[in-house]
Amino acid sequence: MALQLRSLISKSGQLEVSLASVPVPAPGPDEVLIRIEGSPINPSDLGLLFGAADMTTAKASGTPERPVVTATVPEGAALRAMTARLDESMPVGNEGAGVVVEAGSSPAAQALLGKTVAAIGGAMYAQYRAVPVAQTLLLPEGATAVDGASSFVNPLTALGMVETMRREGHKALVHTAAASNLGQMLNRICMKDGIALVNIVRKPEQVDLLKGMGAKYICDSSAPTFLQDLTGALAETGATIAFDATGGGKLGGQILGCMEAAINRTAKEYSRYGSATHKQVYLYGGLDMRPTEFVRNFGMAWGMGGWLLFPFLNKIGPAAAEVLKQRVASELKTTFASHYSKEISLAEVLDLGTIAVYNQRATGTKYLINPAKGS
Amino acid sequence: MALQLRSLISKSGQLEVSLASVPVPAPGPDEVLIRIEGSPINPSDLGLLFGAADMTTAKASGTPERPVVTATVPEGAALRAMTARLDESMPVGNEGAGVVVEAGSSPAAQALLGKTVAAIGGAMYAQYRAVPVAQTLLLPEGATAVDGASSFVNPLTALGMVETMRREGHKALVHTAAASNLGQMLNRICMKDGIALVNIVRKPEQVDLLKGMGAKYICDSSAPTFLQDLTGALAETGATIAFDATGGGKLGGQILGCMEAAINRTAKEYSRYGSATHKQVYLYGGLDMRPTEFVRNFGMAWGMGGWLLFPFLNKIGPAAAEVLKQRVASELKTTFASHYSKEISLAEVLDLGTIAVYNQRATGTKYLINPAKGS
Numbered sequence: 212m213a214l215q216l217r218s219l220i221s222k223s224g225q226l227e228v229s230l231a232s233v234p235v236p237a238p239g240p241d242e243v244l245i246r247i248e249g250s251p252i253n254p255s256d257l258g259l260l261f262g263a264a265d266m267t268t269a270k271a272s273g274t275p276e277r278p279v280v281t282a283t284v285p286e287g288a289a290l291r292a293m294t295a296r297l298d299e300s301m302p303v304g305n306e307g308a309g310v311v312v313e314a315g316s317s318p319a320a321q322a323l324l325g326k327t328v329a330a331i332g333g334a335m336y337a338q339y340r341a342v343p344v345a346q347t348l349l350l351p352e353g354a355t356a357v358d359g360a361s362s363f364v365n366p367l368t369a370l371g372m373v374e375t376m377r378r379e380g381h382k383a384l385v386h387t388a389a390a391s392n393l394g395q396m397l398n399r400i401c402m403k404d405g406i407a408l409v410n411i412v413r414k415p416e417q418v419d420l421l422k423g424m425g426a427k428y429i430c431d432s433s434a435p436t437f438l439q440d441l442t443g444a445l446a447e448t449g450a451t452i453a454f455d456a457t458g459g460g461k462l463g464g465q466i467l468g469c470m471e472a473a474i475n476r477t478a479k480e481y482s483r484y485g486s487a488t489h490k491q492v493y494l495y496g497g498l499d500m501r502p503t504e505f506v507r508n509f510g511m512a513w514g515m516g517g518w519l520l521f522p523f524l525n526k527i528g529p530a531a532a533e534v535l536k537q538r539v540a541s542e543l544k545t546t547f548a549s550h551y552s553k554e555i556s557l558a559e560v561l562d563l564g565t566i567a568v569y570n571q572r573a574t575g576t577k578y579l580i581n582p583a584k585g586s
Numbered sequence: 587m588a589l590q591l592r593s594l595i596s597k598s599g600q601l602e603v604s605l606a607s608v609p610v611p612a613p614g615p616d617e618v619l620i621r622i623e624g625s626p627i628n629p630s631d632l633g634l635l636f637g638a639a640d641m642t643t644a645k646a647s648g649t650p651e652r653p654v655v656t657a658t659v660p661e662g663a664a665l666r667a668m669t670a671r672l673d674e675s676m677p678v679g680n681e682g683a684g685v686v687v688e689a690g691s692s693p694a695a696q697a698l699l700g701k702t703v704a705a706i707g708g709a710m711y712a713q714y715r716a717v718p719v720a721q722t723l724l725l726p727e728g729a730t731a732v733d734g735a736s737s738f739v740n741p742l743t744a745l746g747m748v749e750t751m752r753r754e755g756h757k758a759l760v761h762t763a764a765a766s767n768l769g770q771m772l773n774r775i776c777m778k779d780g781i782a783l784v785n786i787v788r789k790p791e792q793v794d795l796l797k798g799m800g801a802k803y804i805c806d807s808s809a810p811t812f813l814q815d816l817t818g819a820l821a822e823t824g825a826t827i828a829f830d831a832t833g834g835g836k837l838g839g840q841i842l843g844c845m846e847a848a849i850n851r852t853a854k855e856y857s858r859y860g861s862a863t864h865k866q867v868y869l870y871g872g873l874d875m876r877p878t879e880f881v882r883n884f885g886m887a888w889g890m891g892g893w894l895l896f897p898f899l900n901k902i903g904p905a906a907a908e909v910l911k912q913r914v915a916s917e918l919k920t921t922f923a924s925h926y927s928k929e930i931s932l933a934e935v936l937d938l939g940t941i942a943v944y945n946q947r948a949t950g951t952k953y954l955i956n957p958a959k960g961s
Contacts, residue, residue, distance in 0.1 A: 255858075258858050259858050288883070292883060294850075295850065295853060295855065295857070296858075458882060459882070464877075464878075475669075475670065478670055480670065482670070483633050483634050484894055487897065494882070497882060502839075502879050502880060502881045502882075503839075503879065503880050503881075503882060504877050504878070504879045505877060506877045506878075507833060507834070507869070507872060507878060508663070508667060510892065511870075511892035511894040511897075512892060512897065513891055513892050514889055514890070514892075515889070515890045515891065516888055516889035516890065516891075517885065517886035517887060517888050517889075518886070519859055519886040519887070522862065522887065
């Protein structure tokens with residue numbers, strides 16, 4: 212038997228997060244069994260972990276080895292949004308890494324026995340996880356599970372943004388929440404590939420952080436000159452596509468408006484429908500939980516939409532996706548290095564004080580779960 | 587010399603609409619000279635006619651034959667949005683129809699001499715207009731200039747919506763401000779072609795109007811049950827694309843949210859990223875001048891964007907566009923019939939009382955300008 216973290220929301224609106232004891236899975240012919248030694252808490256994991264629960268109502272119970280956290284999901288829209296998962300105990304954890312301790316009969320599976328691999332597929336907040344070989348990535352010689360724990364979500368998301376930019380015909384891009392782990396990674400990719408990147412951050416100290424990492428265009432949305440700064444950077448780079456992690460509030464629309472203003476600096480004649488250049492903002496996160504709001508001051512050639520890694524990978528197909536994965540492996544300790552402020556055990560994931568830190572989703576408070584660590 | 591309506595916004599923020607006396611243009615080899623006898627006031631024309639001026643400040647001056655209307659454009663964002671047209675006297679009027687009174691030397695131009703044609707290309711609020719043959723549409727035998735005055739903007743926009751729906755892989759569509767001239771036209775196209783159309787209107791009497799025209803799905807956004815009604819219609823029709831004339835406010839987002847709810851009625855398992863079905867709303871107008879606002883309760887597979895007729899026609903190419911135009915000609919008096927509440931002269935366009943009516947952009951107050959009519 213082995214531990215697996217579970218999140219359950221009952222029909223009555225009660226969230227319960229706990230550790231379940233489950234059988235160690237047996238790998239199928241083309242699967243490997245991984246002893247997980249590192250799994251990051253990504254913003255996308257928090258959504259599944261706590262759902263729409265109001266975590267200010269969180270209470271601890273259980274024992275030190277088997278802690279339980281309960282909290283209330285507000286009635287109404289919040290609870291309704293959870294309809295499809297009610298009364299289903301759900302495993303959590305998008306990605307992780309560890310050592311292959313058992314392998315199916317296929318040559319591809321057997322080749323991984325004893326190796327350290329990264330994997331994607333959910334249910335990684337567990338001591339053991341069996342996954343198809345296709346959902347793993349063999350880490351390069353010398354890379355540990357900690358090095359490889361975040362090999363999928365952030366690296367492929369950052370590479371996917373650059374790939375989307377290229378495929379949709381843009382020459383430079385904008386990223387918000389740019390001081391995040393993902394943002395720093397995207398900055399390293401763009402520096403390496405010679406792509407102009409406009410980094411939008413929310414605090415002056417984040418400007419310094421990115422500057423220290425060699426970023427050229429950094430706009431602080433808390434500065435009174437933000438819109439002018441952004442328009443200037445957009446005019447200089449020609450960026451007409453943005454990836455916005457905040458989702459809510461006015462930022463997405465402001466980016467479109469500044470893009471239009473930057474384009475119009477060199478416009479030759481008046482068009483009442485705005486510039487003919489298509490401007491695109493993808494909302495790939497929801498750090499800002501407010502409604503999204505914009506004034507339509509950017510003409511008619513614009514788009515806003517959701518962007519998500521897996522549909523993107525499906526769209527480009529397995530061969531193109533494999534190219535991206537191999538780049539991650541070969542630059543794992545440089546371009547795609549992740550940093551964690553703390554490594555915690557499965558039991559510590561359920562500690563109220565610890566939750567209060569990692570659930571902030573704040574830059575610099577990224578936690579790594581190590582299910583092999585005793586609590 | 588002939589009369590041409592002009593709109594001018596000065597750097598100081600003063601709008602002046604007047605009638606200019608301009609030389610009758612001479613058609614080029616592949617052009618025809620049209621004596622305009624009908625040109626509609628479309629919402630898209632009002633944007634150019636009055637710009638960002640505050641029409642509550644409008645004042646009349648000039649003579650009965652040469653009236654002048656002046657108004658103030660508020661300083662700040664409103665005036666800045668007009669930058670590219672400041673101090674340029676602009677002709678107005680997207681489309682119109684009339685008799686070809688002079689033709690260039692090309693056989694195509696000569697073939698139109700004496701015929702009644704519709705035309706697109708701006709500057710139609712004028713007694714005479716020379717346009718390339720490619721921008722005209724020969725009206726069928728027996729059709730008058732009044733019948734053909736609105737042959738381009740509304741008919742091609744409505745056909746373009748259906749064509750966009752097909753090309754983007756949707757099977758039914760949603761339209762807002764559905765009781766408008768354009769909306770009635772779209773309803774006739776969909777009934778003829780057997781396409782399910784969800785009509786969103788703003789008043790109970792518009793429900794009756796569309797019902798009387800055979801529309802099957804009509805949702806009144808002023809009804810307390812609007813969101814349920816809309817979700818029901820979306821579930822029944824499977825519509826996953828919408829064309830929204832209002833642009834501002836919450837309607838666009840509500841449509842996406844109801845689409846997601848309709849899809850989830852039959853969802854088999856919970857996905858924290860929402861349904862995988864792409865949901866699209868195109869904002870093609872701005873009847874609601876408030877900011878656009880939405881809560882992101884529709885997963886990640888969604889898009890919102892601008893939609894405009896001419897970029898669409900460019901995208902599909904001249905051959906596909908010609909097919910649409912020929913359909914307009916052959917169904918001009920049935921599917922594509924337009925109705926006007928009043929026919930006015932060029933001078934009457936500048937009458938303050940008249941402006942107060944047609945500038946409401948309200949359903950049932952569509953005016954037709956007849957520049958051949960004495961004032």
